[in-house]
Amino acid sequence: MTDASSVHQVYIALGSNMGERERQLMEAIHSIHQWENTNVIRISDIYETDPVGYMDQPQFLNMVIYVQTEMSPLVLLHRLLQLELQMGRERGEQSERFGPRTIDLDILLYDNVITDEQQLTLPHPRMMERAFVLIPLYAIMAHPHELYQQVSVLTAAAQRSGKEGVKLWKTTNWHKELELLEN
Ligand SMILES: Nc1ncnc2c1ncn2[C@@H]1O[C@H](COP(=O)(O)OP(=O)(O)OP(=O)(O)O)[C@@H](O)[C@H]1O
Numbered sequence: 082m083t084d085a086s087s088v089h090q091v092y093i094a095l096g097s098n099m100g101e102r103e104r105q106l107m108e109a110i111h112s113i114h115q116w117e118n119t120n121v122i123r124i125s126d127i128y129e130t131d132p133v134g135y136m137d138q139p140q141f142l143n144m145v146i147y148v149q150t151e152m153s154p155l156v157l158l159h160r161l162l163q164l165e166l167q168m169g170r171e172r173g174e175q176s177e178r179f180g181p182r183t184i185d186l187d188i189l190l191y192d193n194v195i196t197d198e199q200q201l202t203l204p205h206p207r208m209m210e211r212a213f214v215l216i217p218l219y220a221i222m223a224h225p226h227e228l229y230q231q232v233s234v235l236t237a238a239a240q241r242s243g244k245e246g247v248k249l250w251k252t253t254n255w256h257k258e259l260e261l262l263e264n
């Protein structure tokens with residue numbers, strides 16, 4: 082990736098509450114890092130979180146990654162949806178909305194892009210009400226205020242950690258994880 086203007090700054094939320102949750106999160110990160118002109122730059126800690134929305138399901142592992150890519154928002158979305166399917170996520174009538182899933186990949190922020198399409202809404206329409214997104218996001222955003230003027234909301238969310246069923250599950254040594262990604 083050479084031309085800085087074609088490199089986009091993206092934050093992606095990952096969630097899993099079926100099967101081998103940690104392995105599936107790591108497999109998704111590994112796959113994303115291997116895409117052409119796409120690099121995973123930072124990886125948050127992993128949080129274990131109470132289900133939100135549809136409550137009668139197992140606890141999730143959630144995390145956020147910071148990615149640089151030359152893909153357009155829609156190309157990136159389609160690659161993520163394809164990866165979810167490859168990793169065994171079922172869609173359609175039998176999969177409950179907000180229900181259990183092997184892997185869920187959502188685009189939270191893509192540069193400063195704002196869209197309001199059903200296919201792709203940016204920033205992610207439900208991110209600001211989800212502590213399981215805001216807490217890991219806040220922890221890995223280099224300069225939150227440069228992207229969005231939401232610092233106070235993010236800080237408040239980070240301080241609510243634990244009170245909202247979001248518990249640190251595993252600390253990520255992301256320098257080490259990134260080294261592993263290269264191998
Ligand atoms: N920012 C976004 N990131 C990912 N998908 C999005 C986004 N905005 C809209 N979508 C659309 O949402 C559709 C449904 O996504 P998905 O099945 O992951 O929803 P969900 O996980 O049940 O709920 P949630 O979106 O609240 O996490 C996708 O097919 C996609 O086209």
Ligand SMILES: Nc1nc2c(c(=O)[nH]1)N=C(CO)CN2
Nearest residue numbers: 096130131132133134141179
């Ligand atoms: N804790 C938690 N709850 C959820 C999650 C998730 O990733 N974590 N994803 C959902 C559907 O996108 C619905 N509810």
